[in-house]
Amino acid sequence: MLYGLYLSAQGAQAQATRLDVLSNNLANAGTTGFKRDLAIFQSHPSYDVENGGFSNAPGNQSALSGGVTPAKVVTDFSNGPLVHTGGALDVALTGPGFFQVTNGNQQFLTRKGQFSLSSTGELMLQDSGMRVLSNTGNAINVPSESTRIEIGTDGALTAVSPDGSRTQVAKLAVVKPANEQRLEKAGASLFRTNSPVSPVGNELKLQQGFTEASGVTPVSEMIDMVQASRMVEANVNMIKYQDDALDRLLQSAAPH
Numbered sequence: 217m218l219y220g221l222y223l224s225a226q227g228a229q230a231q232a233t234r235l236d237v238l239s240n241n242l243a244n245a246g247t248t249g250f251k252r253d254l255a256i257f258q259s260h261p262s263y264d265v266e267n268g269g270f271s272n273a274p275g276n277q278s279a280l281s282g283g284v285t286p287a288k289v290v291t292d293f294s295n296g297p298l299v300h301t302g303g304a305l306d307v308a309l310t311g312p313g314f315f316q317v318t319n320g321n322q323q324f325l326t327r328k329g330q331f332s333l334s335s336t337g338e339l340m341l342q343d344s345g346m347r348v349l350s351n352t353g354n355a356i357n358v359p360s361e362s363t364r365i366e367i368g369t370d371g372a373l374t375a376v377s378p379d380g381s382r383t384q385v386a387k388l389a390v391v392k393p394a395n396e397q398r399l400e401k402a403g404a405s406l407f408r409t410n411s412p413v414s415p416v417g418n419e420l421k422l423q424q425g426f427t428e429a430s431g432v433t434p435v436s437e438m439i440d441m442v443q444a445s446r447m448v449e450a451n452v453n454m455i456k457y458q459d460d461a462l463d464r465l466l467q468s469a470a471p472h
């Protein structure tokens with residue numbers, strides 16, 4: 217077999233993986249709190265470099281020396297740009313950390329600070345049916361007679377009554393995992409973790425009336441998609457060329 221066939225197939229597979237990741241990023245360019253993914257590849261030294269000699273190409277791509285293979289997909293947790301909404305229940309994290317929310321069975325982490333109140337006054341993650349948790353691990357209930365809600369930079373949620381009196385209802389749970397790269401995406405802006413989390417502490421910074429936009433820059437993702445698409449095409453064309461060359465070689469070697 218031609219060694220280049222496997223290298224080209226390897227390259228096409230790697231760029232196809234990259235295309236999948238870029239497509240998902242682009243689809244979530246307008247998703248609040250979304251964090252873009254990055255496809256990471258591993259390069260392999262050629263057989264000559266590793267062994268100091270020539271070898272016939274192996275039939276197993278996973279054992280192939282030379283070329284590149286997909287290594288892993290990592291998430292870029294850089295802070296996204298802030299968008300002013302003016303909403304009393306919109307709040308953006310301008311520093312590290314994640315909000316904690318629950319659906320009753322599981323807890324999730326999110327940077328999506330778009331909240332709403334249920335008919336019973338529970339603070340919910342907008343359009344999800346999930347309850348927002350306080351720093352004590354409980355659901356947050358806002359008094360029905362409140363006319364205004366204020367959220368401080370430290371996460372303190374205060375209800376303002378019609379007579380102007382103020383009552384601190386709870387403090388939003390904002391935590392950080394031991395290792396962000398061990399978080400598992402569970403939806404557009406949700407993350408699942410099996411490792412311990414801890415309060416953000418003095419690093420906590422919130423801004424009411426803002427949300428954190430997606431971490432995706434559409435133009436950059438589009439440019440990368442075009443590049444990856446062309447690289448897939450180039451590798452596929454190389455497979456065709458080498459297959460034709462192999463076919464001609466076998467025909468010339470066949471007895472007449």
